[in-house]
Amino acid sequence: MKSLKFLYILVICCVSGLAAQQTPASEQSKDFAVIGATAHIGNGEVIENSIIVVRSGRIETIGKADEIVIAMGNIDVINAEGKHIYPGIIVSNSTLGLVEVDAVKASSDQAEIGTYNSHIRSLIAYNAESKVVESMRPNGVLLGQVVPRGGRVSGTSSVVQFDAWNWEDAAVKVDEGLHINWPNTFTRGRWWLGEDPGLKPNKNYSKQIQELSNYLSESKTYNSGDKSVTNLPYAAMAGLFDGSKRLYVHANDEKSITDVVTFAKANGIDKLTIVGGYEAHKVAELLESNNVSVMLRRVHTRPNSQDDDYDQPFKLAKALVDAGVLVSLETSGQMERMNSRNLPFYAGTTVAYGLSKEQALELITLNPAKILGIDKDYGSLESGKSGTFFISEGDALDMRTNILTHAFIDGRAISLESHQTKLWKRYAEKYNDGK
Numbered sequence: 001m002k003s004l005k006f007l008y009i010l011v012i013c014c015v016s017g018l019a020a021q022q023t024p025a026s027e028q029s030k031d032f033a034v035i036g037a038t039a040h041i042g043n044g045e046v047i048e049n050s051i052i053v054v055r056s057g058r059i060e061t062i063g064k065a066d067e068i069v070i071a072m073g074n075i076d077v078i079n080a081e082g083k084h085i086y087p088g089i090i091v092s093n094s095t096l097g098l099v100e101v102d103a104v105k106a107s108s109d110q111a112e113i114g115t116y117n118s119h120i121r122s123l124i125a126y127n128a129e130s131k132v133v134e135s136m137r138p139n140g141v142l143l144g145q146v147v148p149r150g151g152r153v154s155g156t157s158s159v160v161q162f163d164a165w166n167w168e169d170a171a172v173k174v175d176e177g178l179h180i181n182w183p184n185t186f187t188r189g190r191w192w193l194g195e196d197p198g199l200k201p202n203k204n205y206s207k208q209i210q211e212l213s214n215y216l217s218e219s220k221t222y223n224s225g226d227k228s229v230t231n232l233p234y235a236a237m238a239g240l241f242d243g244s245k246r247l248y249v250h251a252n253d254e255k256s257i258t259d260v261v262t263f264a265k266a267n268g269i270d271k272l273t274i275v276g277g278y279e280a281h282k283v284a285e286l287l288e289s290n291n292v293s294v295m296l297r298r299v300h301t302r303p304n305s306q307d308d309d310y311d312q313p314f315k316l317a318k319a320l321v322d323a324g325v326l327v328s329l330e331t332s333g334q335m336e337r338m339n340s341r342n343l344p345f346y347a348g349t350t351v352a353y354g355l356s357k358e359q360a361l362e363l364i365t366l367n368p369a370k371i372l373g374i375d376k377d378y379g380s381l382e383s384g385k386s387g388t389f390f391i392s393e394g395d396a397l398d399m400r401t402n403i404l405t406h407a408f409i410d411g412r413a414i415s416l417e418s419h420q421t422k423l424w425k426r427y428a429e430k431y432n433d434g435k
Helices: 002-019 205-223 238-242 254-266 280-289 312-322 336-352 357-362 366-372 419-432
Strands: 032-035 038-040 050-055 058-064 076-079 084-087 089-094 141-146 153-161 171-181 186-188 199-201 246-251 272-276 293-296 327-329 389-392 404-409
Touching (some): 038 050, 038 357, 089 327, 141 336, 141 404, 171 238, 254 272, 280 293, 280 312, 293 312, 312 327, 312 336
Parallel strands (some): 038 084, 089 141, 171 246, 246 272, 272 293, 293 327
Antiparallel strands (some): 050 058, 084 389, 141 153, 153 171, 186 199, 389 404
16 A cells, blocks of 8 residues: 555656746846847838837837947846847737647646536646646747637637746636637438438538527526525626627638628627638638628648648738738647647748738737737837837748747746757767767
8 A cells, every 4th residue: 555655646746847837037226228220020020120128027119229228337238239129929819828738638638528518718728837838938929818719609709928937827818719610511421320421511410500590589688687505607698798808600612701700790799710711711701891800721731622722821911911910829629739839830831822921920929919919018029018029130930940949928927848849959969970
C-alpha cells in the first residue's frame, strides 16, 4: 500500500514538472523606448524609423523618430534599427489552454456533455501553465480567444493574454461571447445501417432550428421574469439580449449563413459573427449590410467541394475584405492548437492571393480586436493603447524572416523561451560539438 502511495506521488510530481511554465514577467517598472524600427501600426499605416515610448504598460508616444523629441535620461532604449514592430497577434476561435495532449483524455477540457451548455465558461478551464500556449509567443501570438466546443450551444468564450500565472491573471475580457453550432443542412448516410453513405438533405434541419429558437425564447422569458428559481443555462443567455455578449455561430455553407442572419434578426441579436464561413463570400453583401463579421476558417485547408477552385481557401479573405466585411482569421480543425502559432503565416498566404501586407496584418490584429471588443486597448500601435507588441528581425508574415528579438504584453518584457526552444538549443549544441 505504501509503495502504491509513493508511486502515485511520484507520478503527480512528474506530471507537475512537465506542466511547469516560464515565470510570467513582472510589471513594467521603468519607461522604455523602441527606436529606429519600421512600425506596422495594424490599421494599414506604416511608420519608417519610428519611436515608441511605453509607460506604465501603455503606449505613451508613437511617431517618426526624427520628428519627436523625448528626454532619454530615465528611459531604457532599445535600438531596433533595421527591424520591424507589430501589434501582438490575436488568435480567434481557439482551444489553447483547454487541451494539452490530444491523446491524453485527462488533459482535455474543451467540451462538456449535453446539448445546451450556455452556462459553461471556457475561462475557468484555461491552463495558463500550458506548454502549448507558451510556444505561441516566439511567433508573436500574444493573445487569444478561448472557445469551448461541443453541443448545440457550447458555452461562453473569453479573451486571454499568454503570459500569466493563472486564468484570473490571464483574463483580458471575461465571457465576451456565446457560441452556437448551427445545424447541418446536409447529413451523411450511416453505412453501418445500410444507408447510402453519400450526402443528403438533413430532414431534421427545420426542427433543429425551431428547437434552438425555442431555447432562446425560453431564455428571454426567464431573464425578463422574477427568476425565483435559478436556471443557470438560461441566465447565461442574458448577455445576448442586453447586448453585452456577442453571438458566434459556427456555420459554413451559404444557406446556413443566410439562415443564421435571419435567425439573429428575428431574435433581436445585433452582435453577430460567423465562425468558419467557407461560403460567406456568396452572401457577402448580406453580411456587410447587416454588420455581420466573419472569423474565417483556416487558410491552409483543402476546398470543400470538387467544384471549387483548388485555391479557394486562399482567396476567401480577399473576397470578403473587398466586399467590406470585417474579417479575422481562425485556425480550428485538426491540430488547431499547434497550428495557432502559424497564424501570421496564414495571413501571409492571403497576401499571395490579393491582399496587401498591411491588410493581411489587420486580419490577425485590429480586426479580431474589434470583433472581440478589445480594440480600445489592443490590436494596433496607438497612443493610449496597451504596450502589447513584438519586435521581429524581418517580415512577421514570412516564416523565414519572422525571428523575434523582443515581445511585450502590457509593457512587460516577456520570455521567448519555450520547451521547444530549449530542446532546439540542447540538440543544436550536441550536433555542433560533433557528438
